[in-house]
Amino acid sequence: MRRDTGFPVADAENDFLRARRRQVMSRLAAWLRREPDDVNIMLPFHEVVDALGMVSEKRLGLQSIRLDSIVGSVDRTRDFDRRFRPTSGRVRERWQRLALATRRGESVPPIEVYRIGELHFIIDGHHRVSVAHALGLSVIDAYVTQVITRVNAAGIRYRGDLIVKDYRRLFLDRVPLTGEARAAVLLSDPWDYAELGEHVEAWGFRLMQDTGTFLDRTEVARRWYADEYKPVVAMLRQADMIGDRTETEAYMWVAAERYRLMRTHRWDADVINTVREETRPHGRRG
Structure with missing residues (x-):
């Protein structure tokens, strides 16, 4: 449970430490349960597109999207886990700055995402999504570009699921x-x-x-x-x-x-x- 001190700077610092602690505990729990290595890893956008087969893309403009629909990234899969918790202290300074701005009610720019089916992949805004998760938000504003693929994205949860989609795409080529x-x-x-x-x-x-x-x-x-x-x-x-x-x-x-x-x-x-x-x-x- 999040307990605020009433001092935005201290609360932003605590937000980050709490998010890091949850990421470490989640990784430990996955290891104890003998879960696959990819259970806490974000889906890499380019691997998903390669598996499904790119057809076209279309800009949809500014929309409000659910945070839990954001499952991957174009290029930052190592800095955050599947639930966008920081995986190290490397992002701390910028993360806390955004958390502080959010707590003070300052305007935060929309993120940018690709949409494949019902899934979203971040182009820009990883820290903003991470902070939004940590603060218990459920939606976030985003500029959305829809990507049409040959094989639909239904059923993709983890990186291992891409193998099935990739072989299915090759089958449909034949x-x-x-x-x-x-x-x-x-x-x-x-x-x-x-x-x-x-x-x-x-x-x-x-x-x-x-x-x-x-x-x-x-x-x-x-x-x-x-x-x-x-x-x-x-x-x-x-x-x-x-x-x-x-x-x-x-x-x-x-x-x-x-x-x-x-x-x-x-x-x-x-x-x-x-x-x-x-x-x-x-x-x-x-």
């Missing part, structure tokens, strides 16, 4: 799904996106051989989703073979088992039943 299809095809293990990409490309190659026509990546992706993926997932759902997987994981599993057991690329009820019966003794998930 298999450019759109709309409903883009949202439906989901995998938990990032490495599986590479395997699925190869699977779809092989499917498209067989289709072109059968039809004697060339199809670009966009058309292969569209045909694969409509003619292959959706009907198979519907059969798996009807046969209660999804289990605790995502639909895409169930599709990949049964496709691999189908070829291993029957050496065929066709789909019908007999194929589904054969896979189900042959794999049941092995402890099918779900």
Whole structure:
């Protein structure tokens, strides 16, 4: 609990010491709980953009944003932790100066941020955000630039989450799904996106051989989703073979088992039943 002395200079000094103490205790608690190293690290903006794929950006002007939506930085990820507590005494002088100005009710300029989805990344204003957190504020004024990416930012919490997004972006380069299809095809293990990409490309190659026509990546992706993926997932759902997987994981599993057991690329009820019966003794998930 924050207890003010009534002397702004002393209170600003105490604000900084309290923020530093909380950062140290948080780091110690994370170590004791054996949490991942990135649990208290700010998300680096450029790594996020690289993982999601940059499309465009648009200036939105001055807005009021929630402090808890600010999760990363363009270039100051070492000076503050994920909750913008100072990680050393290096920023103390400027930090206390801003805390003092805020306590005295002086005007503090808006910060500048990039917005990706619902997440914000600081361009300028790290100390102001840190002070605002320490003083218990919930919102802050910011000049916002929206960044549009190929893959949405939903589900990103920690740096490790970027691996999944990066592999998904590479998969979508190979298999450019759109709309409903883009949202439906989901995998938990990032490495599986590479395997699925190869699977779809092989499917498209067989289709072109059968039809004697060339199809670009966009058309292969569209045909694969409509003619292959959706009907198979519907059969798996009807046969209660999804289990605790995502639909895409169930599709990949049964496709691999189908070829291993029957050496065929066709789909019908007999194929589904054969896979189900042959794999049941092995402890099918779900």
